[in-house]
Amino acid sequence: MSWWGRKLEDRERWVLDPLVGLGPLRFGMDSDEAEAALGGAREGNSQVAADGGCWVRYQDVGVTGIYGPGMILAGVAIDAMEGPLVRLREVELIARVPSQARTEIGNLAGREDAAVRVNWSGDPEIAAWGVSMGTALEYGISSEGRPERKDGMITSALFVSAELAESPYETGPVLHWCDVREREKNGGSWPVKTDQERSHWDWSPLKAVGPLRFGTTPQQVADALGGEVPAGRQGHFPYWWWRRGAAGQWTLAYDRFEQTGVTAHYWYPQGLPVLGAVTVHGRTGPQITYAGTPLVGATPSRLDEAMLQHIEDHGLGLLFTPSGSPIPPGLQFDINAIRTGDTAISEVTFASADWEL
Template sequence: MLDPLVAVGPLRFGMKHDEVKAALDGKWNGGGQGTADGWHWTPYDEGCVTAVYDQNDYLVGVQVAAMGGPFVRLDDVELIGRIPSAARAEILGLAARRGAQVTTNRSGNPRIAAWGVSMTTEQEWGRLPEGHIERKDTVITSALFTAPKVADDVAASVIAGYDVCDLVANPGYWPVTPDDERPRWDWTPLEQIGPIRFGMSPHQVAAALGEAPAGRTGAFPFWYWKEPGQWSLHTDHFEHTGITAQYRSPDGVPELGAVTVHGRTGPQLHYDGIPLVGITPSVLEAAIIQHVEDHDLGLRYSPNGAAAPDGPNLYLDATRTGNTSVSEPTFFTEDWYF
């Protein structure tokens, strides 16, 4: 049960790490990460519960995963593992009965500040009859719960490892550009995607696209065993073009290492005639697997569980389109790590 601004199940805001660990029966994964100003997060129960601690090591936020996390209920409303539209409707009804204001957070999901609740979503997974897991085409709800006076976007940025102050916010809807209205881009593995090439500086990328970034993320590298370093640029988000440029800084100077093409609005690219952008994930995966089998090629699975052809440095993710999702590919250099 959720006791708003006080407790989430056995976890009470203000607990220390050892108390949280004991409340969760010692299910600490080890590890965690801190920020330059002393906030840090720690995963528990195989990452299904993530705790956020402030500079004084007090628990101020709890994120519960959609898959594998505990069910969390507020009154008669289940918050975790739900179809987003159904959960939203019930949350709005409960908020109306309680006189609480519902706004929209940066991810486009309901935020109820009076309850310290900020809803999020994750890709849904299922299990095949033979026991293997499979990525579905749908998304389900997860949530972040915070202590009083703790902004949910600050807690989320601690978990994500970057500053969200310049991150583009979703207004709460997910329109998809029809395929025949998308520009067509060519790409050469390890070299270029459309008009931009790997190794470019942020200024060169913006010039090639003819567009200034609408938002960007970055972070101060700070782990428990390291000292704070120079703030480094992670991504530039180009709203009009429909891509996100991802940078690495091997010598302190950012250079383009990966490009994510936005599944809802980005240009279309093909792999041997197979469209990669804005496609139902299961349909795209079936086409990729069939192509690999027909041409006796290698197949690999990305960390997110998606099948991809071996060789072209292509990562196939998915992005939300309401209750469902569409494909969102990332093209990357040889030494890029996810």
């Protein structure tokens, strides 16, 4: 069953045994035992690490198994929209409003004298339970039967064994599945600029976003932003077995400019990095309009409705992007959703003609 067809009441219900396992899964199982415990669930995406560990997404049940060396189960990630509903004592952890889950987790942790800290995403993390909470945007079903974005966030979670519990996202098995070292860290708040506080940029589809022109070098991008130094950058080596500090050409993927509120994405059409796309940050980035509609910092569902109405009024044809946003064909942009606590607002990625969104 597709995730958008899975109702909350139809999802499996699992109980967490902290640091030991959850539902039918037990930390220390090998991959064959875990697959059998999941009833032979169909495997989707997976990746193997140089040290022999791997992660496997079991797409039928919304579960990702994270394996250490020897294919031993060390962690389990539960998807917000399609994974089992996991309970610890009386607290439901999955598919909850984040602030409500945070309050109940805090109350339970207080009773059990368990320390609660904030993880990289600004969500609760409790080493004593091997729990690190997360969130994802909630989706629903439109009247036409297609998935549509809602405006709220719901909880997901990572559960790990005792060996990983102190710093889950800094351990090898979890880093291989989700490397957050270069991502912007959140302290648990999501301030948003008002429209009056934002600068306003023009957009030339397929050519430029404000002062940033597609095809320019990283240095030219920084110069166009007044010499701003990137607050963060991410890249990769060409092969999975190359690690940081190893020989080989490091490939720059993007620069994040916090002061301006944009991320510059690069590609290598002729062997050197040039600007291929720009993401305007929803909480802090400049405002950009299309057909009189502000695209940045808007309520996702209302913006989707406005785009659909504009497309229908002008007979422009309809394209759904990978994130599920409806846009006219040929403009190369995607309306994403970024968290603002329990809710979300829009942020937009604008791309050059040959960039794959």
